[in-house]
Structure formats: structure tokens, C-alpha cells
Amino acid sequence: MRAIVSAAAVFIAVLVAAPGTLSQQGVTEAPAGFELESNGFAEQFCANQEALVDSPNSPLIEDDECNFDAALEEFTGPETVADGLGPIFNAARCGECHIVPIIGGSSQIMERRAGRTVNGVFTDHPGGSLIQDRALFGFATQETVIQNFTNVVAFRSSLSVLGDGFVEAVSNNTLQAIASAQPSSQRGQLINVPVLERPGTTRVGRFGHKGQQASLVSFSADAYLNEMGITSPLQPVENTSNGNPVIDPVPGENQNPPVFDDEGVDVELFALFMRSTKVPPRAGNAGASNVVDGEDAFDDIGCDVCHTPSMVTVGLNTLINGGALRVPSTLANKRIRPFSDFLLHDVGTGDGIVQNGGQSTRNKVRTPALWGLRVRGRFMHDASSFSLEDAIARHGNQASAARNAFNALSSGRRANLLAFLNSL
Secondary structure (H helix, E strand, O other): OOOOOHHHHHOHHHHHOOOOOOOOOOOEEOOEOOOOOOOOHHHHHHHOHHHHEOOOOOOOOOOOOOOHHHHHHHHHOOOOHHHOOOOEEOOOOHHHOOOEOOOOOEEEEEEEEEEEEEOOEEEEOOOOOEEOOEEOOHHHOOOOOOOOOOOEEEEEEEOOOOOHHHHHOOOHHHHHHHHHHOOHHHOOEOOEEEOOOOOOOEEEOOEOOOOOEOOHHHHHHHHHHHOOOOOEOOEOOOOOEOOEOOOOOOHHHHOOOOOOOOOOHHHHHHHHHHHOOOEOOOOOOOOOHHHHHHHHHHHHOOHHHOOOOOEEOOOOOOEEHHHOEEOOOOOOOEEEOOOOOOOEEOOOOOOOOOOOOOHHHOOOEEOOOOOOHHHOOOEOOOOOEOOHHHHHHOOOHHHHHHHHHHHHOOHHHHHHHHHHHOOO
16 A cells, blocks of 8 residues: 655645635535536646555656646557557547547447357356457457357447546445435446455446446556557456457567556556546536426436436545545535436346346446437447437336336427437
8 A cells, every 4th residue: 555645644635625625515516518628636636646546556647747638648549559559459549439529528439249148147258248349460360259159249339438537436325325215126236346456445336338347547447458458557468369369569568477668657647537527518508498397307207216317426535446546626525417326227228248247237237327418429328229219218127117207298398308308
């Protein structure tokens, strides 16, 4: 565990609180906007890394690299073979899949997963359920779906990461309380997943379509390996191609133990960028009477049971991620309005894939956050719905009551509810 200097331990509130906010105990709205500007986290974090980070597996970022612009540049990429790209991968940069309407948003890019289910038990496709579509050495190493093994193939949409620093700063207890308050027929499932930067600890998952990651550092390391094929100290083992080892062209990555040029700093910069993004803003017509009535209809028919309208992040200096990160004032005591409970539900569209949550999650997906909905053109976890009406119609099982209630609304209230969704 990294030692924290005594002065920082004594005066940590002074170090991390923004001017004029140290005595503020109230909750404030998280900053919102579709612009590539820091929410303030990067500035606080980079000025106080040793006071805020308490993990042996989280390297300090050098002063000249520790800023929002450097984190944005690293997130935007691209990575090269010299950086460790491949040998199998899906993209050369985070920005390939997270770009709409700005860097960090969603996109039309899909990923493919596969495996086999026998008697209700899912087994990963050889090499893992994620099928990497690209390879450095052509068809000889490119992954393909093995037909005589596979009976489950699923597509996943690229999720926006805007505002995810605030989601990370939501307490486990908050998510547990949301689940406990839900009717048993609609209750979401919490899963505890490993925090890679704090070995031996777990936390309630909240990122990814299966809630398979709980911290943004873990999320970054996982994406670096599985989407770009680049190992890090948190994910040091190269992926195979359909279960067959492939030699990485970067010699250091083939050593045992591997040698990493950046010692994990790129992963930290990815997390720094995501933690520094603002939440998606509402449209300018959010206060219009039809939109307000549409939100009332949304609540009346029970959509808000899973699409939780708002929640509040933890208090100043709270340790999260198994104690790896101390939450500064830029993320603390902030109200966010994601319209998600970040829990897993069976709404009848599950992809049949199991990740960190065990077999009970096979046909469940995480409730998608609806903030920023108006800038998307494709909906649901597989992005195969091209209208909000179709997405609603596909809701079944735990969401069937809300779907049926939507269908029973008058045409005027249905139109108002859609207007509300298009204001998000």
C-alpha cells in the first residue's frame, strides 16, 4: 500500500477541496455539457496524486503528462505496434468506439461475443467470449467464430463513458438501496467484481453491458487488453486467437514477466480522462410542458423503477474501489441524473453471455443510462432498435408491465413520453 505523507493525511480536505467549497455540505448538480473540457477532476487529481491514490498497482503519472489534455490525447490515440497494439484487437484507439457526439460518447461500432450454452450453462468461446475482428498478421491469426462449438453469438453496442467518473463515485450502499426498494418482480441484481488495482478486493459492478467492471482503472485495463490487444501490469497476459497463442511483435511483452514501456501509465490516463468528463446535458426544451408531462408519464408507468432518475455520489474524501481512490470535491456530493440503476435485469433481450457475474447473469443486461439518449440513433444493448418505440416494444419479462402500460397510454401521453426521452 502506498504510504501517504502525514501532511497530506492531516490536511487532505484542504488539499482536495476547491476554493470556497470546503465548508459546503450540500449536494450540488454534476457539471454537464457536450464539450471536451475537464469537470475539474484532472486538475485536483494531478495536484494531489499521492493524497488521492492508495494502491500499489496504480503508478503515479509524471507531472508533465498529468493533465486533461494529455489524458484526452491518450484516449484519442492511436496506438501502434510499437506501443504493443495487437496481435489481435478491435480498434487502435479508444476514440474509434467512443466518439458521438464528442470523444467519450457512444458510436455505431459493435463488438461480437460468442460461446456455447448446454443445459443452461454458458462456456466461453475458445480464447474468450470477445471475438477480436482485427489481427496484425492477417487471416492466419484473425479470430473467427468456431461453428461446431458455438451456439451463442451476440453483438454489443459501444457505450458512452461521459460522466462515468461520477458513476464510479456512487456508493455500493446507494445501489443496494435502489435494488432493495424495487418490487421483487423488477428487482435488479448486484454483482461484486474484482478491483484490479486493489488485489483481493471487490466492489459492486456498474460499467459495461454486464456490469462487469466496478472501477474506471479496471475498466481501462480491460479495454486496453481486449479491445486494443495491449497488456498492462493489471492485465499482463496476451490474448490468444481462438485459444491459440500468438507471439506479440513487441519483444518485451513476450517476456516472463512482461516488460511494459509505460508501466501502466496509459491505463491511468484513460481513467483520468473518463473521471474528468462532464455528464451529458439535457436539451434546451427540458422545461417544456409536454416534456414535463412526459416525464410524469415515464414515472407513472414504472419506467423509473429501473431507469432511476437521480442519485448522489459519496461524500468528500470517501475511499472507493477497495480503498484505491479518495474522492475529491469535484466528484463528491454531486447529484447525477443518469436514468439508470446500473443493475442487471432480465428484460427479454439478454445476450446469453456470462462475464463476471456467474451463470445467473446469462440473460441479463445492465440498465442502460438514458442521459445523452437524444444523440443516439440506435438503441438497446445490441443497437438493433432504430426508434424509441421499437426499443420500448422489445422490453419484456421484468420490463413487460412498463411496456404494456406504455401501450395503454393515450396517444398524447405516449407522444409526450417520447418527447421527454428525446430531451435526455
